Amino acid sequence: MQTINVEKPKPKSATPDSLHLWFPNLFEFKGGIQVYLQDILQAIQEGLPNLSVCILDKLDRNKPVDKFTSNNYSFTFSGSFPGFLKTLHFAFNLIFKALSKLPKFILCGHINFAPIALFVHRLTGIPYVIIVYGIDAWEIQNIWKIKALYAAEKIISISGYTRDRLINEHNLSPDKFELLPVTFDAERFEISPKPNYLLERYGLKSNQPVILTVTRLSSDDGYKGYDQIIQALSQIKHQLPDAHYILAGKGDDRARIEKLIAQLNLQDSVTLAGFVPDDELCDHYNLCNVFAMPSRREGFGIVYLEALACGKPTLGGNQDGAIDALCHGELGALVDPLDVDAIAQTIIQILQGTYPNPLIYQPEALRQKVIDTFGFVRFKQTFAELMKNSPIES
Incomplete structure (x- = not known):
């Protein structure tokens, strides 16, 4: 160095x-x-x-x-x-x-x-x-x-x-x-079962596949990729009918997102969780089966590290700093953030356990790797x- x-x-x-x-x-x-x-x-x-x-x-x-x-x-x-x-x-x-x-x-x-x-x-x-x-x-x-x-x-x-x-x-x-x-503060993030209180809050079953994004819902941050996940959800549900998407965060883009969800008739499959306080953030990561944020203008993305520290398979875009956060694909999946089909198919693979990176299915090893690296x-x-x-x- x-x-x-x-x-x-x-x-x-x-x-x-x-x-x-x-x-x-x-x-x-x-x-x-x-x-x-x-x-x-x-x-x-x-x-x-x-x-x-x-x-x-x-x-x-x-x-x-x-x-x-x-x-x-x-x-x-x-x-x-x-x-x-x-x-x-x-x-x-x-x-x-x-x-x-x-x-x-x-x-x-x-x-x-x-x-x-x-x-x-x-x-x-x-x-x-x-x-x-x-x-x-x-x-x-x-x-x-x-x-x-x-x-x-x-x-x-x-x-x-x-x-x-x-x-x-x-x-x-x-x-x-x-x-x-x-x-990141590794002590704040740990591996645990899906929290019952969040399952009840969002009306989810414990075995239901959950996709999570944590980000600001700002009209200036449309590059975060949550639009593409919403658009990909119909394909995902064709393979996994009970898949559910939780988008956590607040901002001035919420009304537009709600309109998009309604246009795609996905009201029952998407939850806009709003602001998540710090003491619930780890629980939200542990609620999901895959953390996905296919951004295209992220400088790095601390949320990727937090999700990995909870042992979660993680998806990011291949055109920004997520490349570094996911160690060029060693720690997760990198996709074209503008390719809705690729996003859908990669999330399906991850949820079905067929994505060709065995590390993402080893929570303890994944957690230790991200701590050692970041x-x-x-x-x-x-x-x-x-x-x-x-x-x-x-």
Whole structure:
């Protein structure tokens, strides 16, 4: 694995062991990026407990009192400011604190902040690293973001898919990239029988084949693939008449989905479960016989890991970060996310026990494999390797 080596001159007055983290938000909204950045912060706290860290957070107003209480951490929040003032306050603090504190290293938690990192770098020589996720970094047109990618010390990608897209789209050197895949809390997800209370809630039988998707139902996230599963359900039911699809999540796309279900006369075969609280999420994974999300624009997809940790056969799309989450098909099934027939036939195979990957039918082995590959211990080790010869260790 490549490490972050600094060839450029370092500021003579740099504060020892100083790291600046520029994050969009961490606490008040729980999405994939926010969870990933919290995992990075936890990895720093556990692996580099004596490091002085300054966290600048654009959208949050404060932090929970029980989160990241190290005396070596300082937080600056811009979320209390209205509208454009929030952006101005955040940008001012990024520049002011970088110029006044002269950290050894800046970690940009989003590519939107990279142009400011480039500006600071040109003034001071402070090296910076950019984290890229998925659609945030695909097909970039902004010239300053592109310049910032070229000038970055390293680019950390959560998936090989996003890394490869950036290399191909902007002719970036592969040596500039490091992979730090998404992790998950394995202790929250375990293998167990189908929960009786959910069987009763949804009017299901214990031996009924259940397909599950967990995602936001946002009109901006139509690429998640739940439309294709609904369209595939008639084919699936032809082979497995009592198959049932549970789509868990909330958002502004629900009315359109309800209309599609009615058009296909699938009201008795699809349940829109709405928002699933954290304390019921594991139970929902254990309720299903297959977790399916044939997305085509997923940066990685932590839900795949959570389902795998519950020992569930898992299906994803073969055109996005699900390729990495499912280890190129080693941990699950990858299909063309636009091919409804392929989705239907693959789900039928999985439910009938004929899909040609024996690992997906070995729940304990599947769980152990995903923990070994993507658990927090591995995440922390990978992050430590990335930081080993970084500016903060020099």
